[in-house]
Amino acid sequence: MPYNDPEPEDPMALNGVAFEATPDAALEAAYTFAEELARLGQPENSILYLFQSPQYQGPYSAFQALGIDTVTQVIKECCTAIASCRAALRDCHLAPGKDPGCETAAPWRCEGPQSH
């Protein structure tokens, strides 16, 4: 944080300036975050958790603006389309086919131990 309080007369000091967003900015941001996270293989509930966490300011601000119903619908739509591939469990210490007990975005396929 800056060491001193902002000087109201200083035109270059940030002092509560709001850059207005376009009306659909929050929805577009929600779709972007949901799509990117779905591509990274995150399951729906993990993505929703991220939207609900104030520590992730981008998704959280979209969540505040849109509400849980819209955000849940966006996440579901993105995961249905993008995370439609199976998640491959690689470098797994378990035998192929055994349940590793972790959540994935889509039905998983355990490939067993691999060297890489």
Place this chain on the structure above:
Amino acid sequence: MPNVYNWQLGRDMGYPYEAEYPKRQFAFVFNTNRCIGCQTCTMACKSTWTFSKGQENMWWANVETKPYGGYPQHWDVKILKLLQQANPDAQTWTPGDASNPRQPYGTFDGKTVFEAAEKMLSPDSARVLGYLPKDEEWINPNIYEDNPSGKTGIKGQYDTSGTSLPEHKTWFFYLARICNHCQYPACVAACPRKAVYKRPEDGIVLVNQQECRGYRKCVEACPYKKTMYRGNTRISEKCVGCYPRVEGSDPESKGLPMETRCMAACIGQIRMQGTVLLNEDGTWAEDRNHPLYYLVHVAKVALPLYPQFGTEPNGYYIPPRWVPRPYLHQMFGPGVDAAIERYMYPDRELLAVLQLFRRSNRIIYRYKMEEGPKVYEGTLRGKPFEMYDDTVIAYGPNGEELFRTKIEEPIYVRPAVHQNSI
């Protein structure tokens, strides 16, 4: 002043030196849609290069929260203002044929930092329009976000709810930055001792520490403010592009070109770095299966940062989808609308190339796609959308396979014991 060709501006421009191009050029693509502002890249760079006395406020790699953040503070606003003063309301673009690789963004009609200097600066020896940031502008790597926030009066504790904070209908995004290792570097142009130079093998821009006398002309000139003055040695320093890794001489690289520390550390998988082939006129040589060439010149989803400055930066950004377009037009030029449209509805090849991000820390020189089965057919946001489980293979400098990956996301399950063993 000699004329050089700047393909990002689609025209010749004045530059203090004759054109001279490296064989390959260090370049990178950052996907701003993925950046979560975790600052892992920032710390990777800090812990490698700028951890010494006198470098406390020196961040060669940084992530700033746009629109209000900047390191140094307001760097881009100040440069844009100087250019506006030099060429009032005339910093405009004329659209052109986007398929022409010599001017994919049309033609820039305004003045660059070099051209504006001729009008604005005196004496005549002044070569670049710029400014020298004050000490306090360098203090905050990302002002208001560089300390964890907590409730007033409670020390050592995060604010776990944050809901009491005022809420505005605003937008922001994280802009990760390093030196752009420009084709026409303003730091090189400004140095009166010719202490700043561009390596002929990979285009990385370095400051010769023996020659530098700390005049800070480079600090003043660089429009991206990525050269920095070190008070205790009284000379300037800048991002070195992790050149031992890029040239394969770092012990960890085992002779193979390896991506920089900030790229390799990126947990958000937003970064890809490489070296691209250049033509004799400085434009990118056609290299259809190079991932950076594909993203910049084929898919055209990655755009240069403030191309109007005229330095031909080699950092390219996939622009954030939700940010007001006028802001993005100013920051990334006229290619923004087409880039976002393409990125929102990616085709098979773009999806495959996006999977190459951060699968390996080796520099990718070529990729190949192997088509897989269709796994989804439906709609996304009301438009038809198809997903194929294609395979994409990355190759190194000698044609050796670096890795192969699929559209399906691999998940690595670590053993319950010795989880951090390497």
